[in-house]
Amino acid sequence: MRVMDQSHIRNLCIIAHIDHGKSTLTDRLLEFTGTVAKREMVEQVMDQMDLEREKGITIKAKAVRMQYRARDGDAYEVNLIDTPGHVDFTYEVSRALAACEGAILVVDATQGIEAQTLANLYLALEHNLAIIPVVNKIDLASARPDEIARDLTRLLNAPDEQIIRASAKEGIGTEQILEAIVARIPPPVADATLPLRALIFDSKYDSYKGVVAYVRVVDGELPKNQKLKLMSSGLEVDALEVGVFRPKMAAGEILRAGQVGYVATGLKSVRDIQVGDTITHALKPAIAPLPGYRPAKPMVFAGFYPVETNDYPLLRDALDKLKLNDASLTYEPETSAALGFGFRCGFLGLLHLEIVQERLEREYALNLIATAPSVEYHVLKTSGDVVTVDNPAEMPDGAEIAEIEEPWMRIQVFTPKEYIGAVMDLVVARRGAFDKMEYLDEQRVMLSYVMPLADLIVDFYDQLKSRTRGYASLDYTFADYRASDLVKLNLLVNEEVVDALSMIVHQDYAYPRGAALCKKLKEVIPQQLFPVPLQAAIGGRIIARETIRALRKDVLAKCYGGDVTRKRKLLEKQKAGKKRMKRFGVIEIPQDAFMAVLKLGDGG
Numbered sequence: 001m002r003v004m005d006q007s008h009i010r011n012l013c014i015i016a017h018i019d020h021g022k023s024t025l026t027d028r029l030l031e032f033t034g035t036v037a038k039r040e041m042v043e044q045v046m047d048q049m050d051l052e053r054e055k056g057i058t059i060k061a062k063a064v065r066m067q068y069r070a071r072d073g074d075a076y077e078v079n080l081i082d083t084p085g086h087v088d089f090t091y092e093v094s095r096a097l098a099a100c101e102g103a104i105l106v107v108d109a110t111q112g113i114e115a116q117t118l119a120n121l122y123l124a125l126e127h128n129l130a131i132i133p134v135v136n137k138i139d140l141a142s143a144r145p146d147e148i149a150r151d152l153t154r155l156l157n158a159p160d161e162q163i164i165r166a167s168a169k170e171g172i173g174t175e176q177i178l179e180a181i182v183a184r185i186p187p188p189v190a191d192a193t194l195p196l197r198a199l200i201f202d203s204k205y206d207s208y209k210g211v212v213a214y215v216r217v218v219d220g221e222l223p224k225n226q227k228l229k230l231m232s233s234g235l236e237v238d239a240l241e242v243g244v245f246r247p248k249m250a251a252g253e254i255l256r257a258g259q260v261g262y263v264a265t266g267l268k269s270v271r272d273i274q275v276g277d278t279i280t281h282a283l284k285p286a287i288a289p290l291p292g293y294r295p296a297k298p299m300v301f302a303g304f305y306p307v308e309t310n311d312y313p314l315l316r317d318a319l320d321k322l323k324l325n326d327a328s329l330t331y332e333p334e335t336s337a338a339l340g341f342g343f344r345c346g347f348l349g350l351l352h353l354e355i356v357q358e359r360l361e362r363e364y365a366l367n368l369i370a371t372a373p374s375v376e377y378h379v380l381k382t383s384g385d386v387v388t389v390d391n392p393a394e395m396p397d398g399a400e401i402a403e404i405e406e407p408w409m410r411i412q413v414f415t416p417k418e419y420i421g422a423v424m425d426l427v428v429a430r431r432g433a434f435d436k437m438e439y440l441d442e443q444r445v446m447l448s449y450v451m452p453l454a455d456l457i458v459d460f461y462d463q464l465k466s467r468t469r470g471y472a473s474l475d476y477t478f479a480d481y482r483a484s485d486l487v488k489l490n491l492l493v494n495e496e497v498v499d500a501l502s503m504i505v506h507q508d509y510a511y512p513r514g515a516a517l518c519k520k521l522k523e524v525i526p527q528q529l530f531p532v533p534l535q536a537a538i539g540g541r542i543i544a545r546e547t548i549r550a551l552r553k554d555v556l557a558k559c560y561g562g563d564v565t566r567k568r569k570l571l572e573k574q575k576a577g578k579k580r581m582k583r584f585g586v587i588e589i590p591q592d593a594f595m596a597v598l599k600l601g602d603g604g
Helices: 022-032 048-054 087-098 116-124 145-156 174-184 309-325 351-363 417-429 453-457 461-468 507-524 566-586 591-598
Strands: 009-016 062-069 075-080 101-110 130-136 197-205 210-218 227-230 236-238 241-247 249-252 260-264 276-282 300-306 330-336 340-347 369-370 377-381 388-390 401-416 433-439 444-452 474-484 485-491 503-506 532-538 541-548
Touching: 009 022, 009 087, 009 116, 009 174, 009 309, 022 101, 022 174, 062 241, 087 116, 087 197, 101 116, 101 145, 101 174, 116 130, 116 401, 130 145, 174 236, 197 300, 236 401, 236 433, 249 453, 249 591, 300 309, 300 330, 300 351, 309 330, 309 340, 309 351, 309 377, 340 351, 351 369, 388 453, 401 417, 401 453, 417 433, 417 444, 417 461, 444 474, 453 461, 485 507, 507 532, 507 541
Parallel strands: 009 075, 009 101, 101 130
Antiparallel strands: 062 075, 197 210, 197 276, 210 260, 227 236, 227 276, 241 249, 241 260, 300 340, 300 369, 330 340, 377 388, 377 401, 401 444, 401 474, 433 444, 485 503, 485 532, 532 541
C-alpha cells in the first residue's frame, strides 16, 4: 500500500434523492479512474443486493478508493463513500458525512430538487462539507438543466459556472467532476502523532473475517494485529486484518490518518460494533470519543408470522442471519392466539420494514404474514408507573390508564403548487397540524407539518403519491412525544378477539375506523356454514358490527306442498345444527384480512 501524502487525499460522498443517478455516476467515476476494469464492469457496481438494483436505491453504505491523476500531473487518492438516500437511514447518512470533507450533490435535470436531496444537503452543510453541485441526466429530452441550475444557484449561493452539467449514463462531465473534487474539496485535517481515533460509519458480517468495520481514521494510525477498543461499550477486539476497498476488499498493513478503509475484528455479531462509535488502541486509548454517536432506535414495529407453523425455526434462523448484517433490526419472540408463534420486530421506518420482509421471503424462501405496523407508546398508569407499549395486544386495561403519549414527526412535503389543496386535505385527515409554507420557486412549494407517526406509517406515502400524480416528495424527522386521546380498538370475529387485528387509534377516529374495518373484513373472510359476526369494540363496548351470512342449504327443496309444520320442523332442525356449528366452528382468517388493516387509508 503506497503511502499517499495527506494533502493528496480527498474523502467525499454523493448525496441525491432516490433514482437521481447516484449509483450510475459512481460507475462512471470507477470506470474513468480505472478502478474497475472494463471487462468487470456491470451496472450499479456498488449496489450488490438484488433489491438495491430493482428498487434503484442504496440500502447499505459502501466505500471505494480510486487513484486519479489530475490535469496538474499529481496523483490523488479519492475515497468515495456511497450512502443510502432514503429518510429511514438518516443516521447512517450523518455518520458517513462525518467521515468526509466534501459531497457531490446530484440533482435530476427532469425532476429538480426533491425532499430527501434537501434533507441530506442540510445534513452535509451542518458537517461543513464542501458541496459540488451536479445537474445529472442532461441527455434526456425532458431535461431542464438551466432551470435546475438556477434553483441550485439560489439554494447554495454558488455561481453558475460551479454547477456541473453531466449525464452519468453517457459519461458526460465525469472528468469535470473529478477535477472539481481535487480543486474544491479540502484534504483531511488529521494528526498522525495523536492516539488513534477512527470513526465507524458502517459494518457488515463476513463469514470468514467476522464483523468488518468500515472506518475513517481521524487521528493516529491503525496497524493490523493490534489490540483495539470500542469507546462506547469498552469492548476490546483484535485488528485481524486492515485494508481498503477497490471496490473489493484489498488487505494491507496499516491505515493512516485521513484514510478510509476497513478493519476485520473476528466478532460474531454486528450489534457489538455500532455505527458512529470510535475505535482506539486498547493500550494507549484516546481521551474522548468522536462526537455524534447514538445507538440505533427502532421507530416502527410489526409482527412476522410464518404461514406454515412448521417454518417457525426457519424464520428464527433467517432473522438471526439477517441481523448479522443489520444492527438496527430488533426482534423478540411473541405468540398470537390467531397466528401462533412469530416475532415482534422493530425497524427504522417503513422502507426498512418492507426491505426486511422482502429479503426474508426471497433469500430464505419463507411465506410470511406481517401484522399492521405500529409505533411505540408511553403509557402512564394510574399507579404512577410508565410502561412502553409497541404492540396493541399488550396495552393495559382502560381503567388502569391515566394518559397515553405517542410519537409525533416533523414532516416536509415538496410539491408543485397545484397540489397544495390535495396535500393539505390528506395531512389534516391524518391529524396533522400546519406549521409553515414556503415557495421554493414559482412552481414548487414546501409544506411543513407535525403529525403523529401512527398516521404517517399506514398508507400515507402511497396516498401522497397518488394524490399528486407522483410529483410530491416527503421527508420526516422525529419531533417529540405528545399526550393524545387514544383508545385500543379490538376486532372480534365470531365473538373471539383476534389480537393480531387490534390497533391503537385516536378516540375521534375509532368509530369510522372500526366500521370501515368490519366492512372490509366482511369482504375478505370467506362465508362459513353458520353466520359469523364481526365486531369492533373499545373495552366492553361494541361500536360497529357486520355479519357474514351463512352458506345455507335449501332444506325445503324436497317439500312439494304438504303441511306447514313439516317445513317448520326441517327449518328448526337446520337452525339447531347451525347453532351447534357456531359454537364449535373454527374460522380461518386469510392474509388479506391483515392487509385490510393497512389498506384502510382514510377510513379514519
